[in-house]
Every structure is written in structure tokens, then in C-alpha cells.
Amino acid sequence: xxxxxxxxxxxxxxxxxxxxxxxxxxxxxxxxxxxxxxxxxxxxxxxxxxxxxxxxxxxxxxxxxxxxxxxxxxxxxxxxxxxxxxxxxxxxxxxxxxxxxxxxxxxxxxxxxxxxxxxxxxxxxxxxxxxxxxxxxxxxxxxxxxxxxxxxxxxxxxxxxxxxxxxxxxxxxxxxxxxxxxxxxxxxxxxxxxxxxxxxxxxxxxxxxxxxxxxxxxxxxxxxxxxxxxxxxxxxxxxxxxxxxxxxxxxxxxxxxxxxxxxxxxxxxxxxxxxxxxxxxxxxxxxxxxxxxxxxxxxxxxxxxxxxxxxxxxxxxxxxxxx
Numbered sequence: 276x277x278x279x280x281x282x283x284x285x286x287x288x289x290x291x292x293x294x295x296x297x298x299x300x301x302x303x304x305x306x307x308x309x310x311x312x313x314x315x316x317x318x319x320x321x322x323x324x325x326x327x328x329x330x331x332x333x334x335x336x337x338x339x340x341x342x343x344x345x346x347x348x349x350x351x352x353x354x355x356x357x358x359x360x361x362x363x364x365x366x367x368x369x370x371x372x373x374x375x376x377x378x379x380x381x382x383x384x385x386x387x388x389x390x391x392x393x394x395x396x397x398x399x400x401x402x403x404x405x406x407x408x409x410x411x412x413x414x415x416x417x418x419x420x421x422x423x424x425x426x427x428x429x430x431x432x433x434x435x436x437x438x439x440x441x442x443x444x445x446x447x448x449x450x451x452x453x454x455x456x457x458x459x460x461x462x463x464x465x466x467x468x469x470x471x472x473x474x475x476x477x478x479x480x481x482x483x484x485x486x487x488x489x490x491x492x493x494x495x496x497x498x499x500x501x502x503x504x505x506x507x508x509x510x511x512x513x514x515x516x517x518x519x520x521x522x523x524x525x526x527x528x529x530x531x532x533x534x535x536x537x538x539x540x541x542x543x544x545x546x547x548x549x550x551x552x553x554x555x556x557x558x559x560x561x562x563x564x565x566x567x568x569x570x571x572x573x574x575x576x577x578x579x580x581x582x583x584x585x586x587x588x589x590x591x592x593x594x595x596x597x598x
Contacts, residue, residue, distance in 0.1 A: 280584035281550035292554035299323040299387035300556035304567035308381035319371035332356035338368035364394040374473040384473040384561030390505030404519040405497035411482040412511025478503035504546040509581030
């Protein structure tokens with residue numbers, strides 16, 4: 276499917292998005308391994324908000340740190356940018372520190388993540404769980420389906436890849452709720468990469484042959500699902516997601532954000548539509564990006580920025596003088 280280039284997004288330069296994620300990653304990195312998740316997250320949020328407010332745009336946070344009464348900054352619905360009311364209208368999905376526990380314990384794959392689209396381009400997903408399944412590019416459309424079992428999905432994927440199901444490697448969050456999925460995959464002989472956190476990186480890993488990950492499946496945050504879809508729109512792949520509601524409060528939260536079909540299976544293009552820009556900077560070393568390093572008065576960063584309309588992927592290494 277061809278994605279039309281957005282003149283609105285042309286006014287928000289691609290590299291400006293990298294500067295935003297770099298700022299958040301650097302701020303979070305000063306607390307890597309210090310055991311304080313809240314402090315690391317707060318530092319990343321503050322730095323990202325400052326960077327966003329320096330950009331000429333009329334931005335609205337549609338995926339953020341939570342609802343206004345839960346998050347003092349970068350809450351859902353917050354306006355950011357230096358041209359509110361007069362600049363290009365931009366929807367923003369963000370996670371200033373994807374993997375707060377990872378950062379606090381200096382584990383792998385902590386990222387600062389940001390996606391933008393034209394107004395209305397990103398699903399305003401409530402902060403609930405989402406059942407997810409994703410594969411990289413090059414497979415027949417519809418090869419994955421949340422209404423099918425892990426066995427059926429893996430078998431279909433293996434057939435399309437021309438390998439045995441036992442040669443497929445799946446990425447799954449290491450959570451008790453995934454015990455049945457893990458047992459079913461192991462019964463097939465699949466390899467499983469269990470990750471402690473950071474499912475945005477887990478989904479994106481399916482697009483990179485170097486990771487050897489073929490499929491991502493399991494339940495994680497709905498906001499992270501939208502962010503991952505923005506990345507897949509740029510590099511290819513398939514994604515299916517279904518919101519999961521544990522109680523009436525979460526169902527009411529969904530209604531507040533305009534979600535009426537509670538059982539809907541969302542496709543990639545329903546979560547991230549039109550032209551999208553996705554950017555991420557590594558906080559700690561991981562499968563996607565290297566983390567922030569300090570060398571004397573220089574901090575180095577590794578970032579990636581992608582655009583759906585052009586299919587362009589840029590890998591950016593930065594040096595930042597401090598002090």
C-alpha cells in the first residue's frame with residue numbers, strides 16, 4: 276500500500292524528532308542502574324516535553340504518560356509545541372522511557388520513543404492491555420490472526436517462510452499471564468526469547484533479520500502497541516491488536532476516548548494511519564540500538580528515525596557535549 280507524503284509532517288523535520296528522543300534518552304541515562312524507576316521516568320518526561328515545546332507545531336499528545344489526573348506532564352490531551360493554535364496540527368504518541376524497570380536495573384532495550392502523524396492519524400488508545408501479534412515484512416497479507424491459536428499462527432508463518440515450526444523464534448514478555456502461550460510454543464519446539472519489558476523493541480525486532488525473531492505475541496500495553504505500529508508502517512510488517520478490559524472502569528476509560536467496539540481486532544493501518552514518523556533513541560544497549568555512553572564530557576547516542584511515506588530508515592549516531 277502506498278502512503279501519501281504529508282506536507283504537514285514536512286514542516287516538522289524528521290531529524291527534529293531524533294533530537295526529542297535524544298534529549299529524553301540522555302536525561303534518563305543519568306539514572307541508569309540507580310534503582311529508581313520514577314526518577315528516571317520523570318527525568319525523561321521533563322526533557323522530552325521541553326524538546327517538544329521548542330518545535331514549531333500545534334501538537335496534541337494522544338498516547339502519553341496517562342490521563343491528566345494521573346500524569347502531571349505529557350498526559351493524554353496535553354498540547355505541546357511553540358505554535359499552538361497556528362502551527363501544523365500533529366498527533367503525538369510517546370513513551371519518554373519505554374522500560375522504566377529496565378533503566379533502573381541497567382537491563383537491555385530501554386528506549387525513548389516517539390511517533391507523530393497528522394491530526395487523527397494515531398488511535399487514541401486507552402491505557403489498558405492489548406493482545407498483540409506481529410511479524411515482519413515479506414509474508415502474505417493476513418498470515419497472523421488473534422482469533423487463531425499460537426500453534427496455528429506459527430504453523431502458517433513457518434509454511435510461508437519454508438521452515439519447520441520448530442525453527443521459528445517467538446518473542447514474548449516474561450509474565451505469568453503468558454504461561455499457556457509459552458507452553459504451547461515450546462510444545463511446537465519453537466525457540467522463545469523472553470523479555471522482561473520493552474515490547475515496542477520486541478515488536479520492531481521482528482523486522483530485523485539480525486535479531487532472528489520471527490514473531491511477537493502476547494499481552495502488553497495498548498499505547499505501546501500504537502507506537503510499535505507507527506514503526507511497522509515505516510519498515511513493513513503485519514500487526515493485529517485487540518484491547519483487553521479487566522473491569523468496568525477500564526471499559527469506561529475506553530468509551531471516554533471514543534472506543535465503542537470493545538472486541539474489535541485492529542489492523543496495523545487502523546492503529547497508525549497515513550504518513551507517520553517514528554523515532555527512538557537507546558537508553559541502554561539492546562537489540563535495536565546501543566545505549567547512551569559517557570566519554571569524558573561527551574555523551575554518545577544511537578537513534579533510528581523512520582518515515583512511512585518514503586520508507587526511509589535513518590540510523591543516527593550523536594555526540595553531545597555536556598558540562
